[in-house]
Amino acid sequence: MKRPSKKFCIPIALAATTIVSCVPVKEYQKNKLNDAEMVLSSRKVEKPEMNFQSYREGASGANGGKTGGGCGCN
Amino acid sequence: MKRICLTVIGLYIGLLSAFSQAINNGDSAQYKKRKLRIEEVNIVSSYYHQEGSHAAVTGGIGSQKLTDIANTFDVKLNKYDKRLRKHTWDIEIGIDHYTSASSDMIDPKDISSASSADTRFYPSVNWSMENEQNGKTIGAGISNSFEYDYQSYGANFNFGRKNAVRGSEYNVKLQALLDRVFMIIPIELRGTGRYQENGSKPRNSFSASFSYSKIVNKELQLMFVLDGIYQQGYLGLPFNRVFFDDGSLFIENMPESRIKVPIGLRASYFLGDRIILRAFYRYYWDDWGLTAHTASLEVPVKINPFLSISPFYRFYSQTAVDHFAPYQQHHAGEEFYTSNYDLSKFNSHNYGAGVRWSPANGVFGAKKFNMIELRYGHYTRSNDLQSNIISMNLRFR
Numbered sequence: 001m002k003r004p005s006k007k008f009c010i011p012i013a014l015a016a017t018t019i020v021s022c023v024p025v026k027e028y029q030k031n032k033l034n035d036a037e038m039v040l041s042s043r044k045v046e047k048p049e050m051n052f053q054s055y056r057e058g059a060s061g062a063n064g065g066k067t068g069g070g071c072g073c074n
Numbered sequence: 075m076k077r078i079c080l081t082v083i084g085l086y087i088g089l090l091s092a093f094s095q096a097i098n099n100g101d102s103a104q105y106k107k108r109k110l111r112i113e114e115v116n117i118v119s120s121y122y123h124q125e126g127s128h129a130a131v132t133g134g135i136g137s138q139k140l141t142d143i144a145n146t147f148d149v150k151l152n153k154y155d156k157r158l159r160k161h162t163w164d165i166e167i168g169i170d171h172y173t174s175a176s177s178d179m180i181d182p183k184d185i186s187s188a189s190s191a192d193t194r195f196y197p198s199v200n201w202s203m204e205n206e207q208n209g210k211t212i213g214a215g216i217s218n219s220f221e222y223d224y225q226s227y228g229a230n231f232n233f234g235r236k237n238a239v240r241g242s243e244y245n246v247k248l249q250a251l252l253d254r255v256f257m258i259i260p261i262e263l264r265g266t267g268r269y270q271e272n273g274s275k276p277r278n279s280f281s282a283s284f285s286y287s288k289i290v291n292k293e294l295q296l297m298f299v300l301d302g303i304y305q306q307g308y309l310g311l312p313f314n315r316v317f318f319d320d321g322s323l324f325i326e327n328m329p330e331s332r333i334k335v336p337i338g339l340r341a342s343y344f345l346g347d348r349i350i351l352r353a354f355y356r357y358y359w360d361d362w363g364l365t366a367h368t369a370s371l372e373v374p375v376k377i378n379p380f381l382s383i384s385p386f387y388r389f390y391s392q393t394a395v396d397h398f399a400p401y402q403q404h405h406a407g408e409e410f411y412t413s414n415y416d417l418s419k420f421n422s423h424n425y426g427a428g429v430r431w432s433p434a435n436g437v438f439g440a441k442k443f444n445m446i447e448l449r450y451g452h453y454t455r456s457n458d459l460q461s462n463i464i465s466m467n468l469r470f471r
Contacts, residue, residue: 005436012363016112016191021290022241022288022290022291023288023290023291024239024243025289025292026227027238027240028291029292030289031291032292032293032344033292033293033295033344035344035350035383036429036430036432037342037350037352037374037376037384038295038342038344038350039295039342040287040295040297040340040342041194043359043446043447043467044116044118044148044447044467045118045428045448045449045465045466045467046117046449046465047146047449047465048118048120048122048463048465049120049424049449049465050143051144051395052122052124052453052461052463053390053424053453055416056124056422056453056455056459056461057366057390057392057416057417057422058358058360058364058366058392058395058417059336059356059358059360059364059366059368059390059392060336061281061283061301061303061335061336061358063336064106067167
């Protein structure tokens with residue numbers, strides 16, 4: 001059984017560094033953050049694309065897509 | 075004198091009405107309509123077509139031509155309870171219909187048969203309760219998926235907490251999918267007594283997902299996602315042929331358990347006044363020997379406040395599972411084997427663009443027709459597979 005690579009830690013280190021540099025943002029300053037295009041989760045129109053990717057590729061999960069279930073037979 | 079008195083009385087009444095208005099405003103700020111209301115309705119449709127030459131059904135050779143038409147109808151309802159907690163119900167019904175050249179090869183190869191097409195029906199209901207005072211949310215849901223040779227029953231539970239002051243939010247989701255794989259084996263192996271030909275076998279998936287999102291500043295927000303997935307049961311497919319180097323034919327055989335660990339990071343950044351950068355990176359590892367990297371960038375450009383165009387590019391790279399070998403390259407004595415190219419080593423590129431239109435007075439002037447979004451993507455895989463997908467989301471509010 002292969003062990004997870006060291007690259008596994010890169011996103012965690014990046015996220016931790018960025019989060020440390022956060023500044024407080026008040027409600028009235030969130031007009032850009034509240035824009036519909038700024039959503040962090042995947043949008044509904046992307047779901048069919050993510051669905052076929054989860055069938056055609058060996059990896060899935062960590063993106064709001066399905067993590068199991070459904071056949072994916074074809 | 076009379077005029078002065080009238081002016082004073084008028085001013086007093088004016089002041090009184092102003093304050094009474096202020097008090098009323100205070101009350102109405104706390105007031106929430108408690109009637110069940112429709113928050114939004116979404117209709118998502120897509121058309122997908124692929125071409126390739128490594129079908130798993132025919133042992134890693136043969137056409138992968140496939141066409142899929144998918145539609146989902148999704149209604150979101152909400153209601154506030156006596157304690158001003160927001161209850162949301164999300165009811166979704168999905169239906170896909172596909173035709174597949176490789177599935178057609180399960181049955182006699184000289185004529186097109188029932189296995190050449192199938193329809194999948196997948197309803198789901200999700201409920202959540204949000205306390206807007208303390209930022210806590212809990213939720214649960216059930217889902218089903220039915221197709222001719224496969225059934226899936228799912229349940230999930232989730233909870234999360236928002237911290238408005240810190241600009242952070244975490245969510246935990248637990249999910250179980252209890253599936254049945256119906257034992258439909260290739261035509262030439264039926265009646266040989268080598269394999270189970272009737273009934274079904276179980277395939278269960280259990281997953282835990284943790285996400286943490288954080289506002290970094292007025293233009294940037296991040297989300298970190300970690301999933302842990304455990305699958306057990308019959309994880310191959312009974313109609314996937316495997317040809318060994320001596321010419322003998324078997325059906326795909328895979329280990330009875332699989333652990334998957336994907337870890338992802340998303341970032342959304344508002345660059346200037348018109349451009350947004352949406353980035354995603356994921357690292358994936360599983361105990362079948364497959365590791366993968368996914369990186370994508372989408373750049374929505376706002377033509378005006380109501381119209382945006384979003385070009386995107388996604389790169390994906392994976393290693394093969396330990397048990398993969400191409401057509402006629404497995405050797406006798408191997409315990410597990412597959413010639414499914416979805417589990418082989420490859421890179422893929424996916425690129426395209428989307429258009430989102432959400433005018434203030436409704437699409438084509440229809441007030442309830444709030445938004446229309448179209449998206450096209452072209453996908454190429456380094457082992458000879460190409461596909462195109464076009465999707466559309468209509469939203470009504």
